[in-house]
Amino acid sequence: MALDGQKTAYKYIGTTPDRPDGLDKVTGRARYGADISMPGMLHGAVLRSPHAHARIVKIDASKALALKGVKAVVTRADFPDGLDGEDWNLQENCMAGEKALYDGHAVAAVAATSPLIARDAVKLIEVDYEVLPHVTDVDAAMKDDAPVIREGAADFSVPEGLHPNVVRYFDSGRGDLDKGFAEADLIIERSYTTEAAHQGYIEPHACLGQMGEDGRGELWVCTQGHWFVRRMSTAVLGIETTNIRVTPSEIGGGFGGKTTVFIEPLSLALSRKTGGKPVKMVMSRNEVLRATGPTASASMDIKMGMTKDGKITAAHGTFRMQGGAFPGAPVDVTTMLAFANYDIENVHHIGYDVITNRPKQAAYRAPGAPMAAFATESTIDELCRELGLDPIDTRLKNAAREGTRATFGPKFGPIGLVETLEAAKTHPNYSAPLGPNQGRGVASGYWMNWGGETSASVAISEDGTVTVSIGTPDIGGSRASMALMAAEAFGIPYEDVRVNISDTGALGVNEPTHGSRATYASGLATIRSAEDCIGKLCKRAADKWGIDPEAVIWEDGCAKPSGPNAGEFPPMSLAEIAGEMGSTGGPISGHFEDSPAGFSGSFGTHVVDVEVDPETGRTTILRYLVVQDAGKAIHPAYVEGQFQGGAAQGIGWALNEEYIYGEDGRLQNPVFLDYRVPVASDLPMIDTVIVEVPNPGHPYGVRGVGETGITPPLPAVANAVREATGKRICNLPLRPSRVLAAIQGKG
Amino acid sequence: MSKQHITATVNGDEVEFLCDTRETLLDCLRDHAGIMGVKEGCGTGDCGACSVTLDGRLVCSCLVLGVEADGAEIGTVEGIAEGEKLHPLQRKFIEHAALQCGICTPGILVAAKNLLEKNPDPTETEIRYWLAGNLCRCTGYDKIVRAVMDAAAEMREAS
Amino acid sequence: MAEVHLWSGLRSLADGKEMVEVPGATVGQVLDSLVAAHPGLEPALQRGVSVAVDGQIVPNSRNHPVDPDSEIFLLQKLAGG
Numbered sequence: 008m009a010l011d012g013q014k015t016a017y018k019y020i021g022t023t024p025d026r027p028d029g030l031d032k033v034t035g036r037a038r039y040g041a042d043i044s045m046p047g048m049l050h051g052a053v054l055r056s057p058h059a060h061a062r063i064v065k066i067d068a069s070k071a072l073a074l075k076g077v078k079a080v081v082t083r084a085d086f087p088d089g090l091d092g093e094d095w096n097l098q099e100n101c102m103a104g105e106k107a108l109y110d111g112h113a114v115a116a117v118a119a120t121s122p123l124i125a126r127d128a129v130k131l132i133e134v135d136y137e138v139l140p141h142v143t144d145v146d147a148a149m150k151d152d153a154p155v156i157r158e159g160a161a162d163f164s165v166p167e168g169l170h171p172n173v174v175r176y177f178d179s180g181r182g183d184l185d186k187g188f189a190e191a192d193l194i195i196e197r198s199y200t201t202e203a204a205h206q207g208y209i210e211p212h213a214c215l216g217q218m219g220e221d222g223r224g225e226l227w228v229c230t231q232g233h234w235f236v237r238r239m240s241t242a243v244l245g246i247e248t249t250n251i252r253v254t255p256s257e258i259g260g261g262f263g264g265k266t267t268v269f270i271e272p273l274s275l276a277l278s279r280k281t282g283g284k285p286v287k288m289v290m291s292r293n294e295v296l297r298a299t300g301p302t303a304s305a306s307m308d309i310k311m312g313m314t315k316d317g318k319i320t321a322a323h324g325t326f327r328m329q330g331g332a333f334p335g336a337p338v339d340v341t342t343m344l345a346f347a348n349y350d351i352e353n354v355h356h357i358g359y360d361v362i363t364n365r366p367k368q369a370a371y372r373a374p375g376a377p378m379a380a381f382a383t384e385s386t387i388d389e390l391c392r393e394l395g396l397d398p399i400d401t402r403l404k405n406a407a408r409e410g411t412r413a414t415f416g417p418k419f420g421p422i423g424l425v426e427t428l429e430a431a432k433t434h435p436n437y438s439a440p441l442g443p444n445q446g447r448g449v450a451s452g453y454w455m456n457w458g459g460e461t462s463a464s465v466a467i468s469e470d471g472t473v474t475v476s477i478g479t480p481d482i483g484g485s486r487a488s489m490a491l492m493a494a495e496a497f498g499i500p501y502e503d504v505r506v507n508i509s510d511t512g513a514l515g516v517n518e519p520t521h522g523s524r525a526t527y528a529s530g531l532a533t534i535r536s537a538e539d540c541i542g543k544l545c546k547r548a549a550d551k552w553g554i555d556p557e558a559v560i561w562e563d564g565c566a567k568p569s570g571p572n573a574g575e576f577p578p579m580s581l582a583e584i585a586g587e588m589g590s591t592g593g594p595i596s597g598h599f600e601d602s603p604a605g606f607s608g609s610f611g612t613h614v615v616d617v618e619v620d621p622e623t624g625r626t627t628i629l630r631y632l633v634v635q636d637a638g639k640a641i642h643p644a645y646v647e648g649q650f651q652g653g654a655a656q657g658i659g660w661a662l663n664e665e666y667i668y669g670e671d672g673r674l675q676n677p678v679f680l681d682y683r684v685p686v687a688s689d690l691p692m693i694d695t696v697i698v699e700v701p702n703p704g705h706p707y708g709v710r711g712v713g714e715t716g717i718t719p720p721l722p723a724v725a726n727a728v729r730e731a732t733g734k735r736i737c738n739l740p741l742r743p744s745r746v747l748a749a750i751q752g753k754g
Numbered sequence: 755m756s757k758q759h760i761t762a763t764v765n766g767d768e769v770e771f772l773c774d775t776r777e778t779l780l781d782c783l784r785d786h787a788g789i790m791g792v793k794e795g796c797g798t799g800d801c802g803a804c805s806v807t808l809d810g811r812l813v814c815s816c817l818v819l820g821v822e823a824d825g826a827e828i829g830t831v832e833g834i835a836e837g838e839k840l841h842p843l844q845r846k847f848i849e850h851a852a853l854q855c856g857i858c859t860p861g862i863l864v865a866a867k868n869l870l871e872k873n874p875d876p877t878e879t880e881i882r883y884w885l886a887g888n889l890c891r892c893t894g895y896d897k898i899v900r901a902v903m904d905a906a907a908e909m910r911e912a913s
Numbered sequence: 914m915a916e917v918h919l920w921s922g923l924r925s926l927a928d929g930k931e932m933v934e935v936p937g938a939t940v941g942q943v944l945d946s947l948v949a950a951h952p953g954l955e956p957a958l959q960r961g962v963s964v965a966v967d968g969q970i971v972p973n974s975r976n977h978p979v980d981p982d983s984e985i986f987l988l989q990k991l992a993g994g
Contacts (some may be wrong), residue, residue: 260892
């Protein structure tokens with residue numbers, strides 16, 4: 008697609024107005040998942056397995072049901088049999104069947120007249136478990152003697168001879184590795200591990216479900232994607248998809264973790280069993296950490312070759328990832344993106360998706376990409392060090408650019424990696440002086456973005472405003488972006504645009520706010536819907552003037568005759584046309600539905616300075632720079648916010664965050680005190696540079712920016728610690744004890 | 755189990771409720787007093803989303819029992835604005851894009867207001883340590899810290 | 914005939930070929946032709962793949978047009994956070 012017709016001069020795009028929902032969110036009025044109540048509402052609670060792997064011999068809920076105020080108990084027996092594929096995985100994860108597969112796996116759920124009674128009742132449910140051997144580590148789970156979590160879970164792709172816990176296998180590449188490595192002046196091989204990290208949204212999962220005896224009902228829920236919730240919940244319950252109308256609440260963070268279901272089908276099942284009373288369910292933080300999806304953990308082997316002048320000649324990566332007790336570790340994406348920053352002729356990736364006794368992994372910001380980036384960008388850093396090369400110059404020498412054949416196959420269109428590297432190189436942070444025990448790390452990262460099923464609607468209102476209805480929940484200011492794009496398309500003030508997030512009954516299917524797609528895809532749909540409206544507005548003006556609609560143009564928020572030949576008529580503003588539309592043919596609205604294919608990836612380059620305390624091994628972030636390609640920044644302040652938030656999450660994953668399992672297979676740190684996400688005093692200001700290489704597949708050039716930012720921090724921080732300490736640590740997180748051991752030569 | 759009758763002042767108004775002795779102040783504010791701006795992120799005092807002031811002192815309301823609030827003055831995010839006039843912190847949070855999802859915002863506003871009452875001219879480091887008990891997963895804190903500094907500067911100028 | 918490139922894990926299901934030439938005016942037709950020529954690919958395609966046509970990934974778009982000289986890559990199914 009050519010850039011012809013793409014706008015380059017803007018009136019509203021690129022400004023930073025207040026977000027439409029700002030007032031509600033600074034006054035406590037915004038209604039999140041747990042803030043919604045209904046008359047006659049019951050409260051749900053879930054009994055969870057204390058064992059990593061156990062056969063459920065018997066469940067006796069009689070004592071719980073005898074407790075005053077308890078209205079219903081559901082177990083797997085209340086859900087239909089016969090599901091298969093991912094539907095079965097979801098059902099099994101929402102409620103254990105024959106076996107509990109991880110510490111925290113739901114075994115039964117209760118509805119009662121108060122949250123306290125529901126929690127008391129859960130404790131009265133008696134479960135006989137036959138405890139089975141367990142495994143929680145990815146490498147251990149692939150060994151011959153590992154306990155088998157589920158026979159027959161592997162798909163067609165897995166070669167013979169592998170352990171049944173290996174459920175998917177990936178193999179991709181091109182070129183001649185032997186030839187490539189023979190051309191190298193230096194070859195480095197390293198093995199790396201990253202631990203599972205949780206998305207760590209501050210709002211626990213919460214929903215309010217109501218379903219009658221007829222299997223019809225409603226669900227209010229904090230989610231990134233309510234059409235996903237509708238499809239998944241009804242699949243788990245074995246009812247028709249559209250029997251449930253799902254309304255999204257405001258959402259208190261998701262980062263990929265709220266693109267699936269956990270308690271939603273349970274609340275509906277409980278509601279049905281109580282004769283249709285609404286059942287509210289709210290997870291505790293303990294439940295969120297034990298039973299919702301963290302990301303996968305990874306064990307990786309990388310081999311790369313480079314010439315003396317910095318050209319990468321060959322790259323090979325093996326990626327073993329566990330995503331809990333079900334298939335789905337994002338090793339497909341990991342293998343695709345591992346070397347995607349670079350133009351490499353000879354490249355090969357092997358990936359293993361392995362099941363273990365851990366919670367079912369869920370998507371987490373650029374799922375699969377950060378682990379691979381840690382391994383590959385650390386290896387490149389080591390190659391640069393040994394060869395005495397500048398890390399940015401070396402990346403520039405190898406960088407993918409327009410026309411480069413990506414390591415995963417197709418040719419790149421216009422992309423901005425080179426521009427981010429050049430901007431990082433000239434930024435003052437890259438030449439700031441460093442003191443003792445300090446080091447600088449550089450890394451680049453990529454996320455290919457997504458279009459996805461999208462449906463939007465724009466209505467002209469009688470007061471001259473326009474109302475945009477979209478289906479992607481606003482998780483970080485996207486209402487403001489939609490309003491800006493609508494204002495630009497119509498040529499009307501930002502303040503004259505209202506943005507609704509519609510429920511599943513009001514629009515066609517929308518995929519979630521995920522894959523960095525909301526501003527791209529819902530934005531595109533908003534602009535196209537506006538254009539649909541504009542055609543109709545022009546027609547109303549033409550009818551009034553008695554001229555051909557083709558002779559009317561839309562400019563600066565007004566219909567105008569296209570030229571002197573069209574006739575002499577004063578411009579009609581949107582408000583004027585809207586004000587009389589009731590008597591000129593009725594309501595005017597525009598629509599757009601598509602799975603837009605014009606998305607294009609976003610590259611980023613990060614530069615971080617750290618200081619490592621040689622006495623304690625503690626790493627302090629001194630300076631942090633994010634440079635990333637936004638295509639076109641619609642609301643630059645929220646674009647910066649995505650850059651900064653992604654960096655902070657990546658820093659947490661690099662330095663502190665990890666799932667720690669005990670010998671007993673239980674999660675040792677299911678609390679924010681011990682699962683330590685970055686706090687304000689851990690971080691400096693995070694400097695940002697927005698690079699804009701327009702995406703030709705969006706009318707204003709937008710690229711999604713949400714996910715790329717979490718990819719470079721893992722290697723960037725590790726590379727900085729390498730420079731500060733002289734030690735290459737190949738295992739994340741770089742917790743003080745691990746860094747200290749490395750400094751003391753015990754690592 | 756018999757419930758306790760509690761009378762407290764919330765944002766200047768007298769509030770009465772019956773509370774189970776096991777319920778936290780957070781539970782009581784949300785479930786019995788309808789103060790939904792107080793959020794639960796962890797229930798263990800680690801995230802600060804439930805921050806309120808209790809007789810002027812900043813606390814996690816999930817670590818205070820409801821019965822302890824009897825006779826106390828409680829301040830929440832709902833009481834920060836004066837009528838129609840937003841507190842400078844509220845305006846600056848919107849202006850600086852200091853919130854993304856917004857779930858941590860009520861607790862952070864309560865905490866930041868409490869800081870500025872004690873220290874009208876805090877350094878960046880003082881703000882970062884004061885807010886270290888309030889987790890934000892979206893923003894990386896940059897714009898939050900800037901918003902607090904800007905609000906503090908405006909309030910100093912106005913006073 | 915469009916050129917369809919297979920990732921190496923798929924090649925064993927298509928007689929070891931890296932590139933297969935199959936007819937089709939749309940992505941859907943190309944995928945159907947591919948299965949007709951190499952039935953072993955069916956489970957992989959059923960599990961879901963992403964398709965890149967001349968550099969552009971076109972998810973959920975069986976009706977996306979394919980030119981006779983188009984270069985098509987099958988990619989692993991994509992998702993996002």
